[in-house]
Amino acid sequence: MTALNERPQTQIPPVQAPDFTPDTDPRDVIRWALAAHPDVLMPSAFNLNGVVLIDLAVQAGYRGEVVFVDTGFHFPETLATRDRLAARYPELTFVTLNAGAHPEDGQTAPDLYASDADACCAVRKVAPLQAYLRQKAPSALLNARSRDQASTRADIPFVEEGAARAKVNPLAHWSRERLEAYAKEHDLPVNPLYFDGFLSVGCWTCTRAVRPGEDARAGRWAGKGKTECGLWAGEGKL
Numbered sequence: 001m002t003a004l005n006e007r008p009q010t011q012i013p014p015v016q017a018p019d020f021t022p023d024t025d026p027r028d029v030i031r032w033a034l035a036a037h038p039d040v041l042m043p044s045a046f047n048l049n050g051v052v053l054i055d056l057a058v059q060a061g062y063r064g065e066v067v068f069v070d071t072g073f074h075f076p077e078t079l080a081t082r083d084r085l086a087a088r089y090p091e092l093t094f095v096t097l098n099a100g101a102h103p104e105d106g107q108t109a110p111d112l113y114a115s116d117a118d119a120c121c122a123v124r125k126v127a128p129l130q131a132y133l134r135q136k137a138p139s140a141l142l143n144a145r146s147r148d149q150a151s152t153r154a155d156i157p158f159v160e161e162g163a164a165r166a167k168v169n170p171l172a173h174w175s176r177e178r179l180e181a182y183a184k185e186h187d188l189p190v191n192p193l194y195f196d197g198f199l200s201v202g203c204w205t206c207t208r209a210v211r212p213g214e215d216a217r218a219g220r221w222a223g224k225g226k227t228e229c230g231l232w233a234g235e236g237k238l
């Protein structure tokens with residue numbers, strides 16, 4: 001049974017994407033997404049990729065929500081980056097789910113991240129976003145992943161069709177160097193931790209700086225045999 005405040009989940013028939021090439025401007029991919037999926041939503045953790053995607057999306061005409069999940073373990077710099085972006089892009093609506101979460105809030109044992117990181121991510125990160133998406137039922141998500149972030153992301157296409165919704169990845173073919181150059185050229189408010197080697201920033205409990213030669217996500221859950229939070233891979237993926 002569907003809760004009263006939730007829209008029913010329906011099977012979304014795939015909308016055929018044009019023949020994009022690796023050189024396609026991400027803004028053209030976003031424009032297509034806006035036309036094919038006017039209800040598209042953008043989750044974000046405000047990493048370098050996410051900040052660039054927000055700027056490109058605004059240029060392409062996106063005026064929707066940017067949805068962030070507060071796990072209670074975010075770096076202050078990440079929360080400050082969110083606030084700087086919200087001030088810079090008043091045409092967007094910044095939504096924080098689980099706002100005010102705290103390690104001692106009783107949602108999980110405060111140190112669950114150490115004993116069972118998958119369970120911690122499932123409760124603190126994946127569940128709030130899944131609940132929000134059940135309520136909003138967008139037919140597509142704008143996502144900032146790119147191929148060169150990790151070997152597990154090497155084949156990301158511009159458009160991934162799914163049973164409930166499509167995932168549109170306009171930055172799939174942009175390298176880290178290109179993202180950095182774009183952010184610099186447009187003076188984007190990149191999380192300052194990035195410049196200290198935190199090329200992918202998650203919770204402070206589960207993130208370290210990347211070492212020379214490692215891929216951009218090597219500092220996430222390092223040594224735990226975990227590479228994804230569960231939002232974009234695994235059985236509970238969006």
Ligand code: SF4
Pocket residue numbers: 071073112113116117118120121122124125202203205206229
């Ligand atoms: S990244 Fe770590 S602290 Fe954050 S939700 Fe996942 S396991 Fe918990």
